[in-house]
Amino acid sequence: MTSAPPLVRAHRILAAGLAVFILGHLATHLTAVMGPQAHVAVLKATQGLYRNPFVEPVLIAAFLVQIVIGARLLARRWGQSEKGFWGWAQLLSGGYLIAFILLHSSAALMTRHVFGMDTDFYWAAATVNLAPFKYGFLPYYALGVMSVFTHLAAAVRFGWGERAGWAPPALIALGAAVAAVILASFGGFLYPIDLPLANAAYFEKFGF
Numbered sequence: 001m002t003s004a005p006p007l008v009r010a011h012r013i014l015a016a017g018l019a020v021f022i023l024g025h026l027a028t029h030l031t032a033v034m035g036p037q038a039h040v041a042v043l044k045a046t047q048g049l050y051r052n053p054f055v056e057p058v059l060i061a062a063f064l065v066q067i068v069i070g071a072r073l074l075a076r077r078w079g080q081s082e083k084g085f086w087g088w089a090q091l092l093s094g095g096y097l098i099a100f101i102l103l104h105s106s107a108a109l110m111t112r113h114v115f116g117m118d119t120d121f122y123w124a125a126a127t128v129n130l131a132p133f134k135y136g137f138l139p140y141y142a143l144g145v146m147s148v149f150t151h152l153a154a155a156v157r158f159g160w161g162e163r164a165g166w167a168p169p170a171l172i173a174l175g176a177a178v179a180a181v182i183l184a185s186f187g188g189f190l191y192p193i194d195l196p197l198a199n200a201a202y203f204e205k206f207g208f
Helices: 006-034 036-050 055-078 084-113 121-127 133-164 167-186 197-204
Strands: none
Touching: 006 036, 006 055, 006 133, 006 167, 036 055, 036 121, 055 084, 084 133, 121 133, 121 167, 121 197, 133 167
């Protein structure tokens, strides 16, 4: 069996490490089903692991390198014929993840370091509760979560082939369930959300 090209190997190695952070981050957001206070408590407990001068710069650099590698692989494979369902699933989810990570990470960093606001439960909840933001952010976040699980499903399908069985479709279904629970929690569908005045004022900076 031939070994994978160096760029693909680098992509896989970085993906394995970053997946731990991403899936942990999503697991943290799932705790919002128990209410804002539960989410804030878990978020504060986990942020100390990565939001520090030693880990955060390395994490940001790893994401940037992975984005560059992913973009190069996407450009290479875009022109290839006979992609099939899983080929398209891999490319489209990868492309969306590139855009989502860049936008979401830059927004979070700007909110913290430029505007001095913590990116806690209420920062995220405001985007999916306040009009007109919620009409764009609800599908934006849903597709972001779905892209993580779809990209993972495609990797399992290509890595295991037919032996993967129902694992790839099951991963996509799991992604849909995770997205639904997170957005139901942050979107105020499970319990009322009273946004702090500071969060509403933050969005007034953008003309709303």
